[in-house]
Amino acid sequence: MKGLLLNKIPLSLYVHLPWCETQCPYCDFSITTDPVSGNDAKLAEAIIKDINQSDDLIAGRKFKSIYFGGGTPSLASVESIKYILDSIKERFSSEETEITLEMNPSNASEDKIDELLMAGINRISLGIQSYNNQELQALGRNHDRESAIQATQALKGINSTIDLIYGIEKQTTESFTANLEKIIQSNINHLSLYQLTIEPNTIFYKKELMLPDEETIEKIELIAKELLEKNGYQQYEVSSWAKAGYESQHNLNYWQFGDFLGVGPGSHSKISNEQEIIRYRKIKPLGGYIQNQRSTDLKTISDNELDIDLAMNLLRIKNGLQQKDLTIALPASFLKKYQRGLDEGLLLKDRIGATQKGYRFLNETIQLFF
Ligand SMILES: C[S@@+](CC[C@H](N)C(=O)[O-])C[C@H]1O[C@@H](n2cnc3c(N)ncnc32)[C@H](O)[C@@H]1O
Ligand code: SF4
Known part of the structure; x- marks a missing residue:
């Protein structure tokens, strides 16, 4: 990655x-x-x-x-x-x-x-x-x-x-x-x-x-x-x-795949660096969090998971995104799957986003990225 x-x-x-x-x-x-x-x-x-x-x-x-x-x-x-x-x-x-x-x-x-x-x-x-x-x-x-x-x-x-x-x-x-x-x-x-x-x-x-x-x-x-x-x-x-x-x-x-730092009991974070993208979760019990603000969960998004994670966020944006608004380079595997969606009339050509048809059946459209 x-x-x-x-x-x-x-x-x-x-x-x-x-x-x-x-x-x-x-x-x-x-x-x-x-x-x-x-x-x-x-x-x-x-x-x-x-x-x-x-x-x-x-x-x-x-x-x-x-x-x-x-x-x-x-x-x-x-x-x-x-x-x-x-x-x-x-x-x-x-x-x-x-x-x-x-x-x-x-x-x-x-x-x-x-x-x-x-x-x-x-x-x-x-x-x-x-x-x-x-x-x-x-x-x-x-x-x-x-x-x-x-x-x-x-x-x-x-x-x-x-x-x-x-x-x-x-x-x-x-x-x-x-x-x-x-x-x-x-x-x-x-x-x-x-x-x-x-x-x-x-x-x-x-x-x-x-x-x-x-x-x-x-x-x-x-x-x-x-x-x-x-x-x-x-x-x-x-x-x-x-x-x-x-x-x-x-x-x-969130939907543009930016980073977020979550603080407070049970909060989630997503943080990227040059090497990887990591999702964290803080401990849920209030008393435990007040004592110690450590994360219980730490999960690196694998190359395989990244495509679906990206699709589940970016494609929610109704009018899609221009290339210039992207903060990460879309992986080759994502672009390959995107091409299938383009061929089926579910995804847009000039922006990263779903067509009217693709948006109407968004859950199905996102399945292309598994
Ligand atoms: C985390 S809640 C906090 C908002 C505030 N505590 C409240 O209840 O009004 C944020 C929003 O999620 C929505 N929400 C929570 N559970 C939901 C559910 N099972 N189905 C649909 N919407 C839900 C509600 O509209 C709620 O306002
Ligand atoms: S339990 Fe709390 S957070 Fe959840 S919907 Fe009710 S008031 Fe909002």
Whole structure:
């Protein structure tokens, strides 16, 4: 794999804050419902230690973007967020570095948002999932329509994004449309739209659910496309829609195969050097991570795996990538498989990306790279 790097690979920082008030029955993220107080400052301290111990992985690079994800980062104190940001200020690539923090409606008041902005956050990601009480109950959420509306209003004038889930039990095309209309009316400039996935090791996996059928799902996706495009949003990735100029810089770095340093319990990293690309994972238990921020897992991506890893990321970008945007030289084996996709009309000729047909059946298109 030697010699793959074309440029210095951009590096983003992901900070995992695992706090949750309750465990949602569909979620398999690395979370804890342990009390925040008592551990909040200790975790912030451990995170800073972790970053400061990662100079070999950072390799002199500045963070292109920063993302506080969870869990529910809005449960952390503003002091701990400010402490983390103040401690790494000299590591930002510029004054405009995108710094996102995820919030849940049950703790996203106007005051809290103001304090977070003062602390240095410049983009809020709000996990609404739905504005419909029946759907929120079906998802086991601890917020209702009223608090979802209030939290959305609190985002007025702020660079922000909302997460919606579709394919919820008993969801109809009408209730989905109402969810989407609420976001459009609220003038939110970015939206992540996820189909509910039933993950192993979740409560939903063991439950009999009355999920909408395939036909309803297809209708929902068509409604989303029509309604969002009509209102000035463009899809730029499988689940991501944005008004022009509001695409997530942090997530784009993942899909463009940039590097990311993950800190916090259970966080993932991907780091490249001249010789290899390595994926790391931090230990999951909160107490263990606070004690010792070592990685439990360390896996070098082999030449064989690289093709599929590249395809699973690059091909998610709706309009593809120009050669000049690539940070690594595409391996000969990747290009050979790409040629097959070109011949079958699934992949683009002038850019690295999928055609309309290839994008519609993206999972199948990606299979070409195994
Ligand atoms: C890690 S969660 C954190 C956000 C925040 N804690 C919340 O729940 O609102 C990020 C997003 O992933 C999505 N998500 C989590 N589990 C999912 C699942 N099983 N299917 C679809 N989307 C899911 C939700 O939209 C959620 O907002
Ligand atoms: S969906 Fe969000 S709030 Fe619910 S358990 Fe997962 S991270 Fe926590």
